[in-house]
Amino acid sequence: MTTIDIMSLYPKDMNIYGDSGNVLTVTRRLALYGYEPRVTAYNQGDDWPDHVDMILGGGGQDTGQKKIIDDFFRRADLLRTLAADGVPMLMICGMYQLFGEYFETVDGTRLDGIGVIGAYTVGQNVRMIGNLVEHSDDFGDVIGYENHSGQTFLRDGVRPLGRVDADGCGNNGEDHTEGARVHNVIGTYMHGSLLPKNPAIADFLIRTAVERRYGAFEPERHQSAAQREAMERLNAIAERARRVAASRPR
Amino acid sequence: MTDDVRNIRHAAWNAFATPAIGKLVRVAARATRHGGSAFPGKVVERIDPGFLARTLAQLPLGVVLVSGTNGKTTTTRMVASMLSDLGLRVFTNPTGSNFTRGVVSALLERVTLAGRLDADIAVLELDEAYAVHFVRQVRPRYALLLNVMRDQLDRFGEIDNTARLLGHVAEATTGTVVLNREDPRIATLADLVCEPGAGVRYFGLSDDLRSFFPSDDDMATTVAVEGDGSADDSAGTAANGTADDAESAGARDARDTSAGRNALPADVTLTRVGDHEADFLFAGETQPRSTTVRLEGVYNLYNAAAALAVVRAVVADAGRIVRPSGKPADGFADRVHTFAQSGTDVSALLAAVAHVTPAFGRGEVIDVNGSPTELLLVKNPMGFRLSLASFPPTADTDTMIVINDEYADGRDMSWLWDVDFTSLRETGVKQVSGVRAWDMALRLEYDQVPVGAVDTDLDAALAAFVRPDPAHPHAPKHIYCTYTAMLAVRAALARIADVPDAGVGK
Numbered sequence: 001m002t003t004i005d006i007m008s009l010y011p012k013d014m015n016i017y018g019d020s021g022n023v024l025t026v027t028r029r030l031a032l033y034g035y036e037p038r039v040t041a042y043n044q045g046d047d048w049p050d051h052v053d054m055i056l057g058g059g060g061q062d063t064g065q066k067k068i069i070d071d072f073f074r075r076a077d078l079l080r081t082l083a084a085d086g087v088p089m090l091m092i093c094g095m096y097q098l099f100g101e102y103f104e105t106v107d108g109t110r111l112d113g114i115g116v117i118g119a120y121t122v123g124q125n126v127r128m129i130g131n132l133v134e135h136s137d138d139f140g141d142v143i144g145y146e147n148h149s150g151q152t153f154l155r156d157g158v159r160p161l162g163r164v165d166a167d168g169c170g171n172n173g174e175d176h177t178e179g180a181r182v183h184n185v186i187g188t189y190m191h192g193s194l195l196p197k198n199p200a201i202a203d204f205l206i207r208t209a210v211e212r213r214y215g216a217f218e219p220e221r222h223q224s225a226a227q228r229e230a231m232e233r234l235n236a237i238a239e240r241a242r243r244v245a246a247s248r249p250r
Numbered sequence: 251m252t253d254d255v256r257n258i259r260h261a262a263w264n265a266f267a268t269p270a271i272g273k274l275v276r277v278a279a280r281a282t283r284h285g286g287s288a289f290p291g292k293v294v295e296r297i298d299p300g301f302l303a304r305t306l307a308q309l310p311l312g313v314v315l316v317s318g319t320n321g322k323t324t325t326t327r328m329v330a331s332m333l334s335d336l337g338l339r340v341f342t343n344p345t346g347s348n349f350t351r352g353v354v355s356a357l358l359e360r361v362t363l364a365g366r367l368d369a370d371i372a373v374l375e376l377d378e379a380y381a382v383h384f385v386r387q388v389r390p391r392y393a394l395l396l397n398v399m400r401d402q403l404d405r406f407g408e409i410d411n412t413a414r415l416l417g418h419v420a421e422a423t424t425g426t427v428v429l430n431r432e433d434p435r436i437a438t439l440a441d442l443v444c445e446p447g448a449g450v451r452y453f454g455l456s457d458d459l460r461s462f463f464p465s466d467d468d469m470a471t472t473v474a475v476e477g478d479g480s481a482d483d484s485a486g487t488a489a490n491g492t493a494d495d496a497e498s499a500g501a502r503d504a505r506d507t508s509a510g511r512n513a514l515p516a517d518v519t520l521t522r523v524g525d526h527e528a529d530f531l532f533a534g535e536t537q538p539r540s541t542t543v544r545l546e547g548v549y550n551l552y553n554a555a556a557a558l559a560v561v562r563a564v565v566a567d568a569g570r571i572v573r574p575s576g577k578p579a580d581g582f583a584d585r586v587h588t589f590a591q592s593g594t595d596v597s598a599l600l601a602a603v604a605h606v607t608p609a610f611g612r613g614e615v616i617d618v619n620g621s622p623t624e625l626l627l628v629k630n631p632m633g634f635r636l637s638l639a640s641f642p643p644t645a646d647t648d649t650m651i652v653i654n655d656e657y658a659d660g661r662d663m664s665w666l667w668d669v670d671f672t673s674l675r676e677t678g679v680k681q682v683s684g685v686r687a688w689d690m691a692l693r694l695e696y697d698q699v700p701v702g703a704v705d706t707d708l709d710a711a712l713a714a715f716v717r718p719d720p721a722h723p724h725a726p727k728h729i730y731c732t733y734t735a736m737l738a739v740r741a742a743l744a745r746i747a748d749v750p751d752a753g754v755g756k
Contacts, residue, residue: 016400016408021667021696028696061408131661145662193667197691237695237704241688244706245663248655248685 003036004016004209005049009057009095012043013067017147019058019092021193024072024110026056031232032231035210044071048078049110050205053209054071055079059191069111072098076114083116084164088208090201092194096187097150109130115245117180117187118155119171125149125180132169132190134162139200142178144190146170152189156179161188169250184208197242199235268298269361291351294515296343302350303387307359310582311338311371311568312425313388314560316395317381317416318436320633321553323544324608325396326375332602333371333564337589341369349380350387369484370582371564378415385422388536389445391567394422394560396553400634400668402522409435417442417519426451428556432460440514453559454516456531459523459663462639463552504669517562520555523548530555532596534560541600544623545608546615547640556601561602565593574738618716618743621648627736629660634730638669641728643677648727650715652708652735653684659732661675664687671697678702683711684735708735712742 008010008023027037040049044067060068079099083089091099105112113120127149134142142162151172154160161179164170170178171189179188186201188194195202210217223231294301306313316326330342343356353374361367376384378398384390398413413435420427420439429442431438440450455463521538521617522529526553529538543554568590592598608614614625624641628634643649655661663686668672671694678700691704705711719725731739 017662018664018667019457021693024667024696028628061410063410145664147662191664192662196667196696197689234692234695237688237692240704241686241692244686244688248661250661 001138001233002034002210002214003038004030004076004206004213005051005053006030006039007049007052008041008210009038009055010043010064010068011058011059011070012176013064014060014094014162015058016061016064017059017093017145018193019056019191021238022056022058022090022092022195022204025193025199025204029202029231029234031159032223032227032234033206033217033219034205034224035219043132048071048075048214053213054205055080055082055087055089057089057091057095057099061219063202065094065098070096072114073112079114080116083183083185085206086184086212088205089186090194090205091117091187092191093148093189096189097152099185099187100152101155101181103150116157116185117182119152119180119187120155121150121152122150124151128169128173130169130188131248132250133179133246134163134170134190136162139198139204139235141242141246142188142190142194142201142240143197144188144192144194146178146189147191148189152180152194158182161186161190162234173220192245197238197240197245251261260330268294268301269358269363269365273358273363286672291349291354291356294354298752300549302354302357302384305361305367306372306703309341309369309372311586312391314371314392314394314564315384315390315419315423316373316374316394316396316560317378318430319392319399319412319630320394320636321549321556322375322377324550325394325553325557328545328554328603328606329394329560330373331606332557332561332599333373333589335602335605336561336565336572336592336598337585338370339368339585341367341372343374344591349377350384353384365736370585375478377378378412381416382418382458385419387424389424391423391425392428392530392560392563393419393426394428394556395419395430395431395436395439395621396556397632399630400665407649408678413439416521421445423448425449425567428453428517428560428563428717429566430556431516432463437514449561451517451563452514453518453552453555454514454520454523454596455555456519462548463522463636489663516559518555518559520552523551526625528554530558532558535596539596539600544604544607544621547637549636549640557606558599558603561593561599565590569594616743618746619718620724621715621716621727622724623729623743625736625739626728626730628730628732631665634665634669637730638671638673642673643728644726645675645677646722648680648715648719648725649674649677650681650683650711650727651679651690652682652711652729652731652737652739653686653690654735655686655733656734659734666690666693669693671699674699680714681705681711683708684732687711708738709742712739713746716743716746 006026023039027039030037097103098113100113101115101118102113103121104123106123106125129147132144132146136142143218146169153172154177159181160177161181164176164178167173170176207217253304314329316322326342330340334340341360343353382646395416401408414433419437419443420442420570424445428448428451429439431452452711513535517533519531520528521531527540527542533540543551568586607657615622624632626637626641628637655663666689679694680702682701682704685706687704687706691701694701
């Protein structure tokens with residue numbers, strides 16, 4: 001049996017912009033590739049499962065962040081180790097910020113992150129909100145929607161997920177970067193949800209998880225004709241949805 | 251800011267002319283089809299910023315402000331209809347035009363040229379952000395705060411922030427604040443009620459009904475633990491107990507807070523829901539009372555509890571008004587007296603509930619080519635979920651979904667991923683349309699809901715959808731629409747069927 005263990009990180013308190021759509025996308029695609037996805041919802045106070053192949057984290061409100069923060073720091077060493085070992089992770093918005101070094105709020109208070117990503121975030125009063133397209137070398141155009149007030153700055157040498165064309169959007173509205181990539185961890189402000197309309201990123205997470213666990217990603221060995229057909233239909237619809245989304249006003 | 255100062259100075263000399271100017275703009279706007287129903291309000295807000303407060307201050311029974319994420323329009327309609335049935339003259343903004351300028355526009359329609367408003371009380375629906383803007387100008391005597399759900403987060407930021415906005419309304423209310431006991435973010439606003447003499451009433455649910463009406467916090471755990479997507483397998487693929495864990499965590503939370511909630515006495519409790527009927531338990535009585543309702547959807551039965559609670563608050567106050575001698579002979583004193591008497595009769599209250607008809611786009615059934623066609627407005631994940639749960643498709647129901655992403659709909663499509671569409675797997679969705687038809691189709695495909703056709707061209711999609719099927723000539727139809735999609739669907743249907751005038755800026 002070719003099981004893949006996916007962890008949904010703090011879905012109770014960090015899941016505000018349809019982030020569960022990312023979990024659904026990964027599980028459905030894994031199933032259509034002929035693997036057996038097994039999802040664990042990890043909330044504060046839960047036992048950490050024996051095995052994790054992929055971790056997905058979402059955005060949250062200030063109150064959500066406060067609720068998870070103690071537990072999150074208890075798990076910080078574990079998360080840093082898993083990231084360094086190459087476990088694929090997707091961290092959206094609030095969890096992206098918490099995976100960075102720190103967040104400094106508008107009034108100057110500094111909240112620590114766990115430092116997996118060499119980035120820091122500074123609060124500002126203006127929110128960056130709207131449809132966004134970014135260009136990524138590995139994934140082509142990444143299409144989504146951003147909604148954040150923190151400005152995130154990457155340390156020298158940290159690779160962004162992609163580049164944006166205009167000022168006033170992306171990580172900080174200034175340097176035209178968006179998101180970050182460290183090991184196999186992707187941090188980003190993009191939701192919409194991200195993965196349904198960006199199957200290239202979903203498949204990167206899936207391939208990495210499968211290769212780490214089973215040595216090779218071989219959908220052709222597991223996939224039925226019906227599953228292949230369903231996947232082609234999904235990808236065709238995603239392509240249409242991407243084209244429309246990319247054409248919409250900010 | 252300098253604009254405001256100048257405007258206020260102007261108001262001193264030009265205020266007398268505001269009703270006339272406003273009415274003129276209204277007529278001109280209608281004639282030229284320019285700017286929609288709120289346009290005259292926009293003009294008057296600029297030339298006479300004091301118009302709103304000055305006009306509403308004439309109301310002897312004050313203002314009832316209704317706000318919250320879901321159910322504002324229908325609940326406002328219920329409250330206004332009930333107060334009117336019980337004998338009051340009611341001013342309301344009935345078109346779902348829930349910004350302050352919409353209220354101003356509606357007022358312009360009602361005031362005399364001398365600026366007189368012939369009404370005893372106003373019932374106003376206001377969007378959460380505009381409610382704050384409104385209470386800075388006019389202190390409501392009553393506030394009915396329904397719920398806070400994830401809705402248009404791109405406009406308000408966060409739901410806790412939305413709750414804070416409603417907190418300002420609670421603070422500004424001078425009489426009774428009516429709160430949803432079952433929504434923790436709303437119930438806690440009782441702490442903010444601070445005006446001297448102001449009080450709080452709750453409406454609530456009996457224990458066994460809470461599962462019908464999940465609060466926002468109950469949503470996070472639902473989609474995240476979908477196994478491989480197939481309904482039968484989902485429990486199996488979450489074999490390590492994930493689904494159970496998530497469920498029990500949610501249930502644990504609900505129990506923790508429900509103990510606290512039950513400690514709060516509700517003035518009106520919804521104790522049973524049926525097909526177009528419900529039971530309500532009133533404070534001070536031991537047995538629930540039954541009534542029929544003409545509104546669609548189980549959530550409107552809970553909105554009826556909310557409406558009943560606020561009407562009872564108005565009745566209680568009216569009962570304390572001493573009948574003055576020598577008051578102007580406009581009949582106000584008589585009306586209030588009658589109102590206070592009939593309002594204390596529970597069967598009269600329930601008759602008023604039974605009499606309320608659906609508001610525009612809130613569960614209306616219209617006849618299209620011989621098929622009963624239900625128009626369902628969906629604005630946010632919880633509303634969409636409640637709508638799907640309230641109107642389950644029968645085997646022969648045709649379903650269409652129309653999703654737009656204009657400002658009034660919300661530009662962010664993330665919300666579609668917070669709705670569980672698996673209940674549509676059996677019947678499928680015949681047509682998907684709207685600007686974001688392909689986003690919707692993608693969402694349905696991931697939930698393995700069969701989709702007949704996808705077409706971003708609404709007219710073409712709608713024509714195909716309502717074309718009579720010889721095999722099922724009278725098959726019922728459901729059309730789920732976002733706000734601007736609803737307007738477009740009505741306009742399109744009006745060309746092919748008999749559709750009542752929506753009264754919304756055409």
